[in-house]
Amino acid sequence: MSSEGLQTQSSGEISVSKRTKTKNKQRWVDRFQVLFLSVLAILILLPIFYMISMSFRTRREIMMDPLGLPSSLLIENYQKVAEAMNYGTSIFNTIFITASVIVLVSILSSLAAYPLARIRHKLSTWLYILLTLGLVIPPFAGLTPLYLFMRDLGLLNSYLGLIIAYTTLNLPLGVFFYTSFMKSVPIELEEAARLDGASYLKTYWYVVLPLLRPITGTLGLFITLTVWNDIVYPLLFVTDDSKYTIMVAVVRFLGTYSIDPTQLFPAAVLASAPLLILFMLLQKQVVSGITAGAVK
Known part of the structure; x- marks a missing residue:
């Protein structure tokens, strides 16, 4: 194989390697973004869920377990x-x-x-x-x-x-x-x-x-x-x-x-x-x- 052919093959392998590294890097960036947005969504939704959950509980349930779930949906509140x-x-x-x-x-x-x-x-x-x-x-x-x-x-x-x-x-x-x-x-x-x-x-x-x-x-x-x-x-x-x-x-x-x-x-x-x-x-x-x- 000629030297020109070897150089072409080598440059092609380097190009493929760079593309692979770029894809892997982008994949990790995407995963981090999904993880970050998921954590942010949970932090935003938790207070809303807690507010709705507490609204259906009795005073006794809240005093006994402030972070618990309602035993029943108390519409009277x-x-x-x-x-x-x-x-x-x-x-x-x-x-x-x-x-x-x-x-x-x-x-x-x-x-x-x-x-x-x-x-x-x-x-x-x-x-x-x-x-x-x-x-x-x-x-x-x-x-x-x-x-x-x-x-x-x-x-x-x-x-x-x-x-x-x-x-x-x-x-x-x-x-x-x-x-x-x-x-x-x-x-x-x-x-x-x-x-x-x-x-x-x-x-x-x-x-x-x-x-x-x-x-x-x-x-x-x-x-x-x-x-x-x-x-x-x-x-x-x-x-x-x-x-x-x-x-x-x-x-x-x-x-x-x-x-x-x-x-x-x-x-x-x-x-x-x-x-x-x-x-x-x-x-x-x-x-x-x-x-x-x-x-x-």
């Missing part, structure tokens, strides 16, 4: 808690306020983000920075002036007052989301619409707005989590029990010196179940919204 926390009214209040805030924030912040993303000027940059400063300012810093504003307008103890408060809180996030996304949308689509005689408003409504659906779903989830988990604004701006949100109803089961687990855990399950269901239904939209704008 849920019946008593749902009646005590006025579950139907609390859920309605939370859904109504959340939906109203999502609609208002989506409309107002997208209208503000459209010129900020399209007009290339120093003033636009400064306005964008000014509007998004709300993301770094703690919400508690504006509670006092916001309360005085609501009091002067007579909006305390009303749905409208809570909706305005949450809309104000989430507007900077909406402007940030929409401006970042609109900058990744090709401007040629809008130019084609204007060549066809469409005004800026029609271009926004018929061309830009439909493209915002993925990012609107993600923004809506963030707003939902903010409104759903908050207890400060309802306790500050509302005094009527019939207008409280679901999380305020849950907090009421926290005693000053003791906690009844047969009430607290079912209340926590009832409060978090709608959020879990919503996330499972909108999971694809949320993921597409998070990745939207990453590639032009």
Whole structure:
């Protein structure tokens, strides 16, 4: 065999060896990723499983074995808690306020983000920075002036007052989301619409707005989590029990010196179940919204 043939065979064997090593390395990386994600999923699911398990147990079972499984599914816990926390009214209040805030924030912040993303000027940059400063300012810093504003307008103890408060809180996030996304949308689509005689408003409504659906779903989830988990604004701006949100109803089961687990855990399950269901239904939209704008 010639020297050239030996060199070719040797280089081929080296190439095969490198590919084999690369495949083995990638296989170990994949296994590690699967193991890591499995452990992470278990750590996330364990508290949820524990909460649901505890919600079906009696006080005696919990005292005897805090980490045990329920001997039977005690539905009475849920019946008593749902009646005590006025579950139907609390859920309605939370859904109504959340939906109203999502609609208002989506409309107002997208209208503000459209010129900020399209007009290339120093003033636009400064306005964008000014509007998004709300993301770094703690919400508690504006509670006092916001309360005085609501009091002067007579909006305390009303749905409208809570909706305005949450809309104000989430507007900077909406402007940030929409401006970042609109900058990744090709401007040629809008130019084609204007060549066809469409005004800026029609271009926004018929061309830009439909493209915002993925990012609107993600923004809506963030707003939902903010409104759903908050207890400060309802306790500050509302005094009527019939207008409280679901999380305020849950907090009421926290005693000053003791906690009844047969009430607290079912209340926590009832409060978090709608959020879990919503996330499972909108999971694809949320993921597409998070990745939207990453590639032009």
